[in-house]
Amino acid sequence: MPTSQHEGLHQIFQKDGALAAYAIQRVLGVELPAVEKVSVINSDVTDHQPIERRVDTALVLECEPGSHILIIESQDKRDEDKRRSWPHYVTYMHTKYGCQVSLLVVSRRAGTARWAREPIEIGVPDHSCLTFRAFVLGPDNTPVITDLATACENVVFTVLAALIHGRSRSSDAILEALFAALGTIDVETAGHLAEFTERSLGRTRARQKWRALLTAKARPFVSSIRAEGRAEGRAEGRAEAQTVLARAVLRALGRRHIQVPEAARDRIMECTDLAVLEAWLDRAMTAETLDELFA
Structure with a gap:
């Protein structure tokens, strides 16, 4: 069953349509075509077989001269069965929608990220009929953002960095920079991102740190979270x-x-x-x- 940590690493790309292209360019140095519009599409990639396959998140990037589909997979550990499915995801979407398709893997573990970067060769030696390579974001290449100016450049990307580095020694400093950066954007968006961050950190020490920041430091978006929480609590009761x-x-x-x-x-x-x-x-x-x- 997917955990909140697993879900957070791909659902964050649904929060900000421009995040995926920004992250790929910022971290990997690969520039995608200029994105004009982003929408979430059906993640079902089941064909006429008795096996259901479903990607974590699939986005359509409306670019010039055409659309580009970006599949996003949250991967916490090595899973060869899952890895063998990635070329299928890409070719299925390419066949169904008739456009270019890429796959982005996001992981909190450096070892898993390195494993995910290994190309998949399908065919005979020295003559592959298909070579698959994924974009990969992990703690070994995602920047550690600890200063306010950098955090404010793209707050949603800073949330992503905080989630990816949630197990590292740098997590406290990143969360402090993120907390300060949330105070520079509108209260409603900051409240949603703060709540999303707490949920997506899962049962980790970083989550305890984040809750401590929300409790100890007064910010308008913290008040909105607490008010929303009380309202939800009353409704649930x-x-x-x-x-x-x-x-x-x-x-x-x-x-x-x-x-x-x-x-x-x-x-x-x-x-x-x-x-x-x-x-x-x-x-x-x-x-x-x-x-x-x-x-």
Whole structure:
């Protein structure tokens, strides 16, 4: 099952359409055509076989003179079965959409990044019918961003750098630079990125550091995160109370041996009015029929 760390390393490219092209040019020195528009496309690359294949993230970069698809894979460890799927992903997308396709691997582990850079040769020695090479971002080539000026140049890229270096000794300094940089952009965007960073750091010491920064230092975007969290907490608590009351009503009816048709069961479980649910629970204690419950 994918972890929040795995998801964060590819979902961040959905947060900022220009990030992928920027990162490839900034880190790898490869300049893609000028990107005019970016959109997320279906990540399903299953063909007519009983095996489902799905990429992590697939983006369409609208360039001149045509589109370019960029597949993004989050890879935490070596997996030869997964690696053998990468050429299929590229050729499938190339066949389906009729445009150029590249694949970017993002990893938090330097060893995994080096492994992912190894070319895949398909064919006979000295005469490959297909040579596959991925773009790869890892802690061995992604810059360690620790000063505010650099962090502010591209805040989303700084988030990516913080995630990639989340296990390194430099993580504290990167997170401090990121926290300061978030204070230079609009509050709503900063709040979303701060929350995304916390979730994507997973169960790491870096996440504890990030939470400490959010707790200790006052910033407008921190207040927005806390307000949103309280609102979500209230909503979750209310939803939980509704579920508990609805189940209690059904349990009480069951103990009184009152048959509850599916439509009535759905009506009880889908009710969002706590006062109504409490009234139904009171009636369920003494009702002889279902009509008495809804009276």
